[in-house]
Amino acid sequence: xxxLVGNLLVAQSGGPTCAINASLAGVIREAGKHECIEEIxxxxxxxxxxxxxxxxxxxxxxSRTIEGLKHTPAxxxxxCRYKIDFKRxxxxxxxxxxxxxxxxxAHNIRYFFYTGGNDSQDTSHKIHEDAVRRGYDLRVxxxxxxxxxxxxxxxxxxxxxxxxxxxxxxxxxxxxxVGSMATDDGSCCIIEVMGRSAGWIAGGxxxxxxxxxxxxxxIVLLPEIRYDMEALxxxxxxVVEAYRYCVMVVGEGLKDQEGKEIGAxxxxxxxxxxxxxxxxxxxxxxxxxxxxxxxxxxxxxGYAQRAAGxxxxxxxxxxxxxxxxxxxxxxxxxxxxxxxxxVRSLREDGTMAWSTGLHPLAEVANVEHFVPRDWxxxxxxxxxxxxxxxxRPLVEGEVKVPMDGGxxxxxxxxxxxxxxxxxxxx
Amino acid sequence: xxxLVGNLLVAQSGGPTCAINASLAGVIREAGKHECIEEIxxxxxxxxxxxxxxxxxxxxxxSRTIEGLKHTPAxxxxxCRYKIDFKRxxxxxxxxxxxxxxxxxAHNIRYFFYTGGNDSQDTSHKIHEDAVRRGYDLRVxxxxxxxxxxxxxxxxxxxxxxxxxxxxxxxxxxxxxVGSMATDDGSCCIIEVMGRSAGWIAGGxxxxxxxxxxxxxxIVLLPEIRYDMEALxxxxxxVVEAYRYCVMVVGEGLKDQEGKEIGAxxxxxxxxxxxxxxxxxxxxxxxxxxxxxxxxxxxxxGYAQRAAGxxxxxxxxxxxxxxxxxxxxxxxxxxxxxxxxxVRSLREDGTMAWSTGLHPLAEVANVEHFVPRDWxxxxxxxxxxxxxxxxRPLVEGEVKVPMDGGxxxxxxxxxxxxxxxxxxxx
Numbered sequence: 001x002x003x004l005v006g007n008l009l010v011a012q013s014g015g016p017t018c019a020i021n022a023s024l025a026g027v028i029r030e031a032g033k034h035e036c037i038e039e040i041x042x043x044x045x046x047x048x049x050x051x052x053x054x055x056x057x058x059x060x061x062x063s064r065t066i067e068g069l070k071h072t073p074a075x076x077x078x079x080c081r082y083k084i085d086f087k088r089x090x091x092x093x094x095x096x097x098x099x100x101x102x103x104x105x106a107h108n109i110r111y112f113f114y115t116g117g118n119d120s121q122d123t124s125h126k127i128h129e130d131a132v133r134r135g136y137d138l139r140v141x142x143x144x145x146x147x148x149x150x151x152x153x154x155x156x157x158x159x160x161x162x163x164x165x166x167x168x169x170x171x172x173x174x175x176x177x178v179g180s181m182a183t184d185d186g187s188c189c190i191i192e193v194m195g196r197s198a199g200w201i202a203g204g205x206x207x208x209x210x211x212x213x214x215x216x217x218x219i220v221l222l223p224e225i226r227y228d229m230e231a232l233x234x235x236x237x238x239v240v241e242a243y244r245y246c247v248m249v250v251g252e253g254l255k256d257q258e259g260k261e262i263g264a265x266x267x268x269x270x271x272x273x274x275x276x277x278x279x280x281x282x283x284x285x286x287x288x289x290x291x292x293x294x295x296x297x298x299x300x301x302g303y304a305q306r307a308a309g310x311x312x313x314x315x316x317x318x319x320x321x322x323x324x325x326x327x328x329x330x331x332x333x334x335x336x337x338x339x340x341x342x343v344r345s346l347r348e349d350g351t352m353a354w355s356t357g358l359h360p361l362a363e364v365a366n367v368e369h370f371v372p373r374d375w376x377x378x379x380x381x382x383x384x385x386x387x388x389x390x391x392r393p394l395v396e397g398e399v400k401v402p403m404d405g406g407x408x409x410x411x412x413x414x415x416x417x418x419x420x421x422x423x424x425x426x
Numbered sequence: 427x428x429x430l431v432g433n434l435l436v437a438q439s440g441g442p443t444c445a446i447n448a449s450l451a452g453v454i455r456e457a458g459k460h461e462c463i464e465e466i467x468x469x470x471x472x473x474x475x476x477x478x479x480x481x482x483x484x485x486x487x488x489s490r491t492i493e494g495l496k497h498t499p500a501x502x503x504x505x506c507r508y509k510i511d512f513k514r515x516x517x518x519x520x521x522x523x524x525x526x527x528x529x530x531x532a533h534n535i536r537y538f539f540y541t542g543g544n545d546s547q548d549t550s551h552k553i554h555e556d557a558v559r560r561g562y563d564l565r566v567x568x569x570x571x572x573x574x575x576x577x578x579x580x581x582x583x584x585x586x587x588x589x590x591x592x593x594x595x596x597x598x599x600x601x602x603x604v605g606s607m608a609t610d611d612g613s614c615c616i617i618e619v620m621g622r623s624a625g626w627i628a629g630g631x632x633x634x635x636x637x638x639x640x641x642x643x644x645i646v647l648l649p650e651i652r653y654d655m656e657a658l659x660x661x662x663x664x665v666v667e668a669y670r671y672c673v674m675v676v677g678e679g680l681k682d683q684e685g686k687e688i689g690a691x692x693x694x695x696x697x698x699x700x701x702x703x704x705x706x707x708x709x710x711x712x713x714x715x716x717x718x719x720x721x722x723x724x725x726x727x728g729y730a731q732r733a734a735g736x737x738x739x740x741x742x743x744x745x746x747x748x749x750x751x752x753x754x755x756x757x758x759x760x761x762x763x764x765x766x767x768x769v770r771s772l773r774e775d776g777t778m779a780w781s782t783g784l785h786p787l788a789e790v791a792n793v794e795h796f797v798p799r800d801w802x803x804x805x806x807x808x809x810x811x812x813x814x815x816x817x818r819p820l821v822e823g824e825v826k827v828p829m830d831g832g833x834x835x836x837x838x839x840x841x842x843x844x845x846x847x848x849x850x851x852x
Contacts, residue, residue, distance in 0.1 A: 300725060
């Protein structure tokens, strides 16, 4: 494969995590090692910013800032939910694609890295295919990112280990708090976590139990499973009778027996046309208080869980960084149209070894990976040993976040703009 | 003052915090130094457990466990919301008081320490007065504890510095997360924090700004102030127009212009007869989405904020420990009927020096300390420099929590029971 000389463009997409900037740091650090990569540009707010030719020069950033990206949550380049939608808006999509390649050509972009979840991998795949069709020499590698952990073929997704570490910590802490208040009348606390269709985030909180049946969480509800409200209420009653309190973790996309999302507010749709979910815990609370007359409080972690850089998993951050590095190495080696995946293997001494691999974007795009049914107890209320064995290594290790006056010190990019070469987007 | 020889009883009351066990450790460590204190007992679940003669022997606990209490959130002895209510239930209250002194006498309790907030200091005060009236030689010292920070005469309340450190961290992280997603359409995130009548917790999150007007929080709403919804919506609109997103922190007891709690569910009352609050953020969200058509998400931190031992403030934990020690020293010195208070003073080098003092329980009981109006901007939407100067030193320093498999390692007491000497409570 002939060496391809040109510029690099990296961008971030979808919901931020506290590991997405570590992947960005990995891309920048690795790119700096290769002479064939001339300029290192960042696209602001994902595809949306690239369409607007909003590029910044990442070589202008201080080295200290690049290092600080490893422990800084949120998307340092900005992100977007914009999708090049060939199905619903084919004319706009074709126009967008033309504009993208105009931008690539104007700035001699030959290496393109897009960090994101399912939709973003689909975007990367389309760009790769289009580059081939247009005969434009471009290396496209998708970098995985999603707290939802629902990308296929990869062991796990950067961002997931940190959200589990944070949420399991919260569940443990809330558990001993509520337990220490438990007197005879009994109480229930419902902790709502993210996860619209996959239950990886909710399931991971099983780690807070450390194998103790009396410890929180007492019940974990996954979006993959349809729950019968009567069976669930009976289970809660049983737990409250046994321990005088019940801590329940629920994924926001919780379904009833008919498969209906119990917290869905169908009057509002997000930009992808999905109903906005905001109420699984509140809806459950109404049932528990109304039917069991058990005092119930809720915790809705929302954005706080995915942004919790102060309790990130070192394993997760290291894997995220490695994914960024691997993406650049693969592209320099001549690959295109792949997503980086994380691979685990057990060393002889029992510790986990992490490495990376590549998987064709064509097979990744728009495939969702769910929690296997046999990783959850038969009644559906608790992840089992298989889940625990999988998730435990992902939360290991702590990130040392520098502190200033008692609060974390995160970095922001200077964002020195790259001069525009095109007329504004039509 | 003649030396008083006998046993010590310590108990915990009200909502747990992540500093309440540090005060317990302080009591136990200091008590161990004084020969006049023979046994060190803990009462389980506060007054409620003492009435039931549920005492444990704290000298039976491992020294490692006592040390671990310093970084362990929740109430290690268990807590209660039970109140000896002379106003509403005078007959039951008199019976309870008789029973308490039966328990004290049966176990030769001569030193009594009760850790809690306003209601608990009131209970300590009543016990002290009753001991004097009965001629029973008892030293009673209240140990302050409340994340609400609304006890008077003390600089601050153990538990408060940690909840501010945690919540300001969350606000900072959510701020950069939401900011990194902000594209032209604008969005709003409402973070609901505890604080029914005092706005200390909400106000403290101003630290997340670090003086940057563009940084979160953009608006902070305190329960002490009555807000005009039109003025508030105009302010949110102004922030979204300026920054394309708005992060707003709201205390759960938020009031409208008529002084009505906007999130109150008056159909349910807690054991003190207060309406259960659960919806300030949700109610605000309805207004913002409905009136401004701005996409809005909520974070309801609930119990997670007060239990967040993983991000506790070292200053707070040290002060909590010192309060426990000071309580025992005061009692051994012959004092009774006081609450320990925290005192700050500025050293010549500009750092803060913390010490403790005593204040008569008679003046503390049932007095609530609110945020001074002139510590908040004129429009009521942001704590000012006076608040910042006060709160900043309270979040300083980090507690090193031992980790096990990526999650915090908290301790639990063995709870070796003290043999009962009385018939069961009638």
